[in-house]
Amino acid sequence: MVLVINCGSSSLKYELFEGDRSVCSGLAERVGVDGGEHAVLTHEYGDEATARVSAPMPDHTVAFDYVVEVLTDPEHGQIRSLQEIEAVGHRVVHGGEQFTESVLIDDEVIAAIEDFCELAPLHNPPNLEGIRACRQRLPDVPMVAVFDTAFHQTMPAHAFVYGLPYRMYQKHRIRRYGFHGTSHRYVAIEAAQYLQAKGIPLERQKIVTCHLGNGASVTAICGGRSVDCSLGFTPLEGLLMGTRSGDLDPAVPLHLIRAMDMDAVEVDRLLNTESGLLGISGVSSDMRDVVQAAEDGNTRAQLAVDIFCYRVRKYIGAYAAAMGGLDAVVFTAGIGENAPEIRRDCVRGLEFIGLRLDEASNNSVGDDREVAVISAANSPGYILVIPTDEELMIARDTARVVADIAE
Ligand code: ADP
Numbered sequence: 001m002v003l004v005i006n007c008g009s010s011s012l013k014y015e016l017f018e019g020d021r022s023v024c025s026g027l028a029e030r031v032g033v034d035g036g037e038h039a040v041l042t043h044e045y046g047d048e049a050t051a052r053v054s055a056p057m058p059d060h061t062v063a064f065d066y067v068v069e070v071l072t073d074p075e076h077g078q079i080r081s082l083q084e085i086e087a088v089g090h091r092v093v094h095g096g097e098q099f100t101e102s103v104l105i106d107d108e109v110i111a112a113i114e115d116f117c118e119l120a121p122l123h124n125p126p127n128l129e130g131i132r133a134c135r136q137r138l139p140d141v142p143m144v145a146v147f148d149t150a151f152h153q154t155m156p157a158h159a160f161v162y163g164l165p166y167r168m169y170q171k172h173r174i175r176r177y178g179f180h181g182t183s184h185r186y187v188a189i190e191a192a193q194y195l196q197a198k199g200i201p202l203e204r205q206k207i208v209t210c211h212l213g214n215g216a217s218v219t220a221i222c223g224g225r226s227v228d229c230s231l232g233f234t235p236l237e238g239l240l241m242g243t244r245s246g247d248l249d250p251a252v253p254l255h256l257i258r259a260m261d262m263d264a265v266e267v268d269r270l271l272n273t274e275s276g277l278l279g280i281s282g283v284s285s286d287m288r289d290v291v292q293a294a295e296d297g298n299t300r301a302q303l304a305v306d307i308f309c310y311r312v313r314k315y316i317g318a319y320a321a322a323m324g325g326l327d328a329v330v331f332t333a334g335i336g337e338n339a340p341e342i343r344r345d346c347v348r349g350l351e352f353i354g355l356r357l358d359e360a361s362n363n364s365v366g367d368d369r370e371v372a373v374i375s376a377a378n379s380p381g382y383i384l385v386i387p388t389d390e391e392l393m394i395a396r397d398t399a400r401v402v403a404d405i406a407e
Pocket of ligand 1: 214289334338
């Protein structure tokens with residue numbers, strides 16, 4: 001079995017796989033917050049929460065000990081001993097330019113992930129903590145790092161270099177990296193299989209994938225390779241997000257500093273946690289709440305929804321131009337999979353680039369894990385809804401990397 005671990009600053013998510021089948025999963029929350037006094041671990045087997053552990057979890061190592069405990073619990077657990085875990089896959093946010101695909105974790109890989117902490121100060125450190133905790137407890141089990149940035153390493157220089165002095169890229173590594181790569185890759189593979197079955201060979205396929213969740217991004221994928229992504233140096237660029245501003249004139253932060261006397265910490269907080277859907281609507285960062293408020297007549301909530309969809313439309317158009325065509329648009333993640341009214345608005349007026357929505361199909365996308373086609377039968381381009389599964393992608397990569405090495 002393969003254990004997938006995804007550590008955030010105060011959380012540890014895990015999922016156990018047997019092949020492609022998810023065996024069980026869980027989440028430890030509030031790890032290390034106020035010393036981890038109020039941490040809770042919820043373990044799910046089938047669709048039910050079968051165990052809930054409330055215990056102090058001062059760090060990820062302690063949280064991982066509780067994960068091990070619930071996994072091997074004689075009553076609720078799904079494995080008898082840790083020896084059943086053949087490999088562990090770790091989500092790592094930043095792999096810089098070094099990692100273009102998933103790799104077996106060794107001391108050198110750990111040192112490189114450490115080096116990229118400077119580029120992803122909020123994400124790589126907790127990812128590393130997860131790796132270290134697992135290494136301590138499972139010293140002989142092979143571990144694989146799956147990077148959010150790796151899929152986008154195929155972007156050409158004209159897409160990833162900013163209009164700054166070139167030394168900023170060469171010396172200081174300031175460039176566009178793109179994120180959400182594991183999700184974009186997962187749905188792109190599913191979409192590619194679908195299009196291939198429709199007679200469009202992989203090497204000719206031009207796809208735009210829209211990952212619309214709390215964080216949101218659009219990726220242009222040509223022949224199965226990412227050629228552009230709306231997220232850049234950090235996951236702040238591009239679309240409007242739950243609490244992040246997305247695209248912004250770079251002079252705005254300068255104005256905040258100079259004219260409004262804000263410091264870097266305050267500007268960071270404003271752009272990352274107080275902006276986006278939340279900042280514009282004043283209601284919530286959660287799209288469901290914002291849509292509800294808009295329906296109830298809140299004009300700022302409506303404006304937030306309009307800006308969100310407008311940006312997605314702009315990026316789809318831009319990427320169709322960048323690729324010189326478009327065979328399919330894919331919607332995924334919380335909003336992309338569940339909000340028909342948002343999907344409709346994101347492709348509104350895009351008939352001129354071959355995207356014609358079928359309203360009835362769009363309104364009746366179900367909960368199954370299949371590819372749902374929501375474009376009209378006479379639409380030149382396909383519009384697809386594909387549920388993402390980053391954990392499954394990590395599990396597959398982990399099994400493949402470990403098998404390759406065993407050969
Ligand atoms: P994360 O980026 O945290 O993984 P998700 O992919 O779970 O986020 O997406 C969360 C977003 O999806 C929230 O804004 C939530 O409101 C939105 N969402 C989920 N279901 C719906 C729905 N039925 N209609 C509109 N938005 C939805």
